[in-house]
Amino acid sequence: MTGHAHKAGQFLKNGERASWHDETLWIVRQKRDKMARAVPEWESLREQASQIKQHTLSELDNYLIQFEQQAVKNGVQVHWAANAGGFNEIVSGIIKENNARKVVKSKSMLTEECGLNPFLEKQGVEVTDTDLGERIIQFRDEPPSHIVMPAIHLKKEEISELFHEKLHTEKGNSDPAYLTAAARLHLRQKFLEAEVAITGVNFAVAETGAVVVCTNEGNADMGVHAAPVQIHCVGIEKIIPRMEDLGVFTRLLARSATGQPVTAYTSHYLAPKPGGQMHIVIVDNGRSQHLGKEDYRNALKCIRCGACMNTCPVYRKSGGHSYGSVIPGPIGSILAPHTNSKKYKDLPFASSLCGSCSNVCPVKIDIHDQLYRWRQDLSEKKIVSPGKRATMKVAGKVLSGSRMYDLSGKMARWGIKNLPRMFIYNRLNVWGKGRELPEIPKESFKQWYKKTHQGKGGKNGQE
Numbered sequence: 001m002t003g004h005a006h007k008a009g010q011f012l013k014n015g016e017r018a019s020w021h022d023e024t025l026w027i028v029r030q031k032r033d034k035m036a037r038a039v040p041e042w043e044s045l046r047e048q049a050s051q052i053k054q055h056t057l058s059e060l061d062n063y064l065i066q067f068e069q070q071a072v073k074n075g076v077q078v079h080w081a082a083n084a085g086g087f088n089e090i091v092s093g094i095i096k097e098n099n100a101r102k103v104v105k106s107k108s109m110l111t112e113e114c115g116l117n118p119f120l121e122k123q124g125v126e127v128t129d130t131d132l133g134e135r136i137i138q139f140r141d142e143p144p145s146h147i148v149m150p151a152i153h154l155k156k157e158e159i160s161e162l163f164h165e166k167l168h169t170e171k172g173n174s175d176p177a178y179l180t181a182a183a184r185l186h187l188r189q190k191f192l193e194a195e196v197a198i199t200g201v202n203f204a205v206a207e208t209g210a211v212v213v214c215t216n217e218g219n220a221d222m223g224v225h226a227a228p229v230q231i232h233c234v235g236i237e238k239i240i241p242r243m244e245d246l247g248v249f250t251r252l253l254a255r256s257a258t259g260q261p262v263t264a265y266t267s268h269y270l271a272p273k274p275g276g277q278m279h280i281v282i283v284d285n286g287r288s289q290h291l292g293k294e295d296y297r298n299a300l301k302c303i304r305c306g307a308c309m310n311t312c313p314v315y316r317k318s319g320g321h322s323y324g325s326v327i328p329g330p331i332g333s334i335l336a337p338h339t340n341s342k343k344y345k346d347l348p349f350a351s352s353l354c355g356s357c358s359n360v361c362p363v364k365i366d367i368h369d370q371l372y373r374w375r376q377d378l379s380e381k382k383i384v385s386p387g388k389r390a391t392m393k394v395a396g397k398v399l400s401g402s403r404m405y406d407l408s409g410k411m412a413r414w415g416i417k418n419l420p421r422m423f424i425y426n427r428l429n430v431w432g433k434g435r436e437l438p439e440i441p442k443e444s445f446k447q448w449y450k451k452t453h454q455g456k457g458g459k460n461g462q463e
Contacts, residue, residue, distance in 0.1 A: 003324075003346045004318070004324065004346045004347060005430070007318070007319075007321065007322035007323075008314075008317070008318035008319070008322040009433070009434070010322075011318055011319040011321070011322055012317065012434065017155075018317055018318075018319070020155070021152070021153060021316060021317075021319060022313075022317050025315075025316045026310070028149075028258060028310045029310040029311045029360070030259075031258065031260075032256055032257075032258075032360065034259065035255040035260070036256075039251070045252055046252065046361075048248050049363045052240060052241070052248065053301035053363050054301070055241070056239055056241055057237070057297060057300055057301070060239065060291065063206040064206075064236060064239060064282065066206040067204055067205070067206040067209055067239055068282070069209070070206070070207065070208055071209035071210075072209070073209065074209050074210075074271040075271050076209065076278045076280055077277065077278065077280070078279075078280050078282065079279060079280070079281045080281075080282050080284075081282065081283045081284065082284050083284065083286075084113065084115060084283075084285050087110075087233070088114055088119040088120075090281050091233070091281060092119065092120060092123060092125075094196070094229065094231055094277075094279055095120070098195060098277070100125070100195035100196045100229065101124065101126060101195065102194050102195050102196075103120065103125055103128070103194060103195070103197070103198060104128050104190055104197050104227065105117075105128065105129050105130065105197070105198040105199070106197075106198070106199045106219050106220035107131040107134055107150070108200025108201075109144075109200065109304060109326060109327060110201075110234070110235050110283060111200065111233055112143065112326045113285065113326045113327075114283070116198075117129075128194070130187050130190065130219035130222070130223060131215070131217060131219055132151075132180065133150040133151040134151075135183060135187065136150075136159055139162055139166050140162065142321070143326065145319060145320030145321050145328065146309060146328070147309070148258065148304070148305065149306070152320075153320065156174045156176055159174070159179055160172065160173060160174035160179060163179055163183070167186050169182045187222075191222045191226045191227075192226060194226060194227045195227060195228065196228075196230075196231060197220075197224045198223075199223065199224065199230070199233070199269075200232075200234075201232050201233065201235075202249075202253070202304070203238055203303075204238050204280075205239075205240055205241075205243055205245075205246060206239055206240070206241050206242070207241060207242045207243055208243055209270065210243075210269060210270040211232045211234060211268075211280060212266060212267065212268055213265075213266075213269065214250070214253060214254070214265070214266050214267075215263060215267070216260075216263050216264045216265070217264070218264065218265045220267055221267050224267075224269065228273075228275070228277065229277045229279070230269070230272070230279065231279045231280075231281065232280045232281070233283065234280060234281070234282055234283065235283050235284075235285070236282060236283065236284055236287050237287055237300040237301075249362075250262060250263075250266055252303070252362035252363075253303055253305055253362070256305040256307040256360065256362040257307065287300065289338070290338050293338070295370070296334065296370055298365050298370070299331070299335055299365055299367075301363040301364075301365050302331055302363065302365060303362065303363060306329070307360040307361060307362065308329055308331050308356075309330065309331075310360075312329055312330050312351070312356065312357055313354065314352060315328065315330065318350070323336070323347060324343075324344070325344060325347065330351060330368070330371065331357070332347065333348055333374075334348070334367060334370040337374055337378070341381070342383055345384055348371045349375060349384075349388075351368065353368050353371060353372060354368070355368045406446065410444070413440050413441070413442075416440045
């Protein structure tokens with residue numbers, strides 16, 4: 001089994017780690033709340049950002065053309081990639097044209113999505129991820145578990161052991177300052193040796209043709225300024241119309257992501273450095289098809305802050321790797337099925353539908369509503385498992401009428417109390433795996449209400 005529930009079960013076997021993961025992410029959520037409350041116009045900013053994105057998506061073709069025209073005027077070489085394979089070939093071609101063998105890369109979920117690292121490594125190119133969290137998981141040969149904090153699932157003691165193995169640091173020294181200094185020294189040499197620098201893009205401004213990259217470590221700047229060739233990778237949904245729109249998003253992004261007023265570095269790349277090359281690769285990879293789905297279009301507003309992950313009770317308890325998709329958590333659960341609904345059919349069900357994800361989203365994506373719609377679509381298309389379809393069909397009949405509902409409740413109360421444990425806790429009872437049912441009441445709420453409120457008011461006994 002490779003579905004979310006199975007992988008989540010594996011993560012939950014270590015109860016101490018699961019609790020620590022849950023608590024750590026909730027701290028980040030609380031920091032976000034503190035920052036949001038400190039901005040009186042916070043909700044107005046969210047609405048404005050949502051409207052800007054809505055407008056941009058409705059005119060995306062025009063803004064993409066405008067962006068390309070402005071970038072070319074600035075001396076930038078612009079490339080278009082229809083899919084992941086085309087994107088990888090374009091980046092590889094630029095590297096080959098410059099006879100390069102060493103590449104440094106700052107954080108980019110798009111390159112993760114397209115599998116750029118393994119593609120280049122097979123061609124003999126050394127790719128070094130320079131974001132500290134990304135470098136850690138690259139050492140471990142595993143994908144990020146969070147889009148902002150890729151190594152959030154690891155404790156400092158584990159990183160200490162990893163750095164002792166890879167960087168020959170002092171064994172047992174897990175002091176964060178010491179480990180960070182060791183990583184800085186290691187990466188500084190990689191920056192000096194690099195012939196090409198690759199970055200992701202947070203925002204691409206159609207008005208100016210500039211790309212904007214937000215980091216806390218300055219690693220994107222280090223790579224771009226040191227290497228003669230810079231390549232910026234941008235999904236078509238990252239376009240915004242004007243420079244003045246950028247201020248709205250930068251006020252929301254860092255506050256939503258990590259609970260800080262702004263990222264330490266908000267870097268604008270407009271033109272190639274003297275004697276250097278600047279390339280921008282604009283990538284579709286299924287986004288146009290997504291744009292055409294009216295019920296799900298809003299998901300393309302995402303600015304990759306990760307706030308929905310930090311608040312989601314399912315993500316916090318199950319870990320990012322349990323989702324099996326490049327982007328995990330609530331936003332990943334509505335994005336992934338667009339790429340492969342059969343492979344990711346379980347992700348829309350990996351949610352409590354509590355709505356907290358939608359409440360914290362800085363661009364007001366209706367995440368929990370889309371999760372619910374995905375459940376309906378997958379069920380109607382019979383993509384969900386036969387067992388789930390049968391269960392939902394039975395549940396639909398039971399919940400459709402009070403008589404059947406009352407009878408089933410009565411039978412369940414009797415059965416749980418009187419049947420042998422093996423009849424209650426078995427492989428058919430997935431919910432009971434790892435959980436104990438609470439003490440069963442003698443009567444239902446409806447029975448209790450009728451008994452205690454009979455005659456106290458109204459035709460239905462309502463006060």
